[in-house]
Amino acid sequence: MLWALRDGPLRPAELRRRLGGISTKVLTETVRRLEFNGLVGRRDCGRTAKVEYSLTDLGATLLAPIEAFGEWAFRHGDDVMAAQDEATRLRDLA
DSSP states (O other): OTTTTTTSOBOHHHHHHHHOSOOHHHHHHHHHHHHHTTSEEEEEOTTSSOEEEEEOHHHHTTHHHHHHHHHHHHHHHHHHHHHHHHHHHHHHHO
8 A cells, every 4th residue: 555655645446446446435544544554645625525645754664665575476476376375285295
């Protein structure tokens, strides 16, 4: 969710589309938890019941580690899959 908010504020429907496959309930729970931890801010958009979410300064500090982890996963994903396959093979032999 933090990565999805990296380019700026999003309304809940836009955030759900970016994330894909997340229910409204899980989105709400996750945003509330991130807001509680000071990573995401919520802003009311005028008189209507519309809101938008954005990263706080603290939340933005997590973007570099998230990107680094993504790069690591891209580089080493095949090795992880091979290790899982080997562990499964050994388990099935036992």
